[in-house]
Amino acid sequence: MDLETCMDLDKLRKRDAEALNTWVHRNYDDIYRLLRHLTRHVETAEDLAQQTFLKAIQALPSYRGEASHKTWLSRIAFREYIAWRRKRRLLFPLEMLAPKLDPNFSSVDDGEALLTALHTLPAALREAFLLFEVQQMTIEEIADVTASPVGTVKSRLHHARSRLQLTLGSTYQEIRYECR
Secondary structure, three states: OOHHHHOOHHHHHOOOHHHHHHHHHHHHHHHHHHHHHHHOOHHHHHHHHHHHHHHHHHHHHHOOOOOOHHHHHHHHHHHHHHHHHHHOOOOOOOOOOOOOOOHHHHHHHHHHHHHHHHOOOOHHHHHHHHHHHHOOOOHHHHHHHHOOOHHHHHHHHHHHHHHHHHHHOHHHHHHHHHHO
16 A cells, blocks of 8 residues: 555654554554564564654655655665664574474474574575565565665575575475465
């Protein structure tokens, strides 16, 4: 849905509190989910989502509507993520203890296996995969968000899937279709 059909752009540009509140609530979950998958940290994703909306509100006067509001917000969120990643100090996090296997939680275990495998991929491959599979963006939207050529996005998706297939084996096919 286009930003102009979803909200009165003039009210947003004038920083009408009610319009801004509604707009943020309609879009927060998608932006948070993207950042949560990219960072794997709840608090960091929350902080980056807040920064994304602050930057978006500041940039509303210059929003030209050339991209959908989803793509526009995702691009701002992606830039915030890249800035965070550049600033982040190299830390050596303690690995979580392996949870006890419980057959009732196999989908949780599969999801954790996928996230673990995703974070072994180079950042560019992981980002393309998450934008396509989780955010369900088109190749063209991903190219716009990441400022990459369409062919590069296609290549990154192919390599991400290939590496995940090697890492996860047959589990990858089952998980992949649950993502969509």
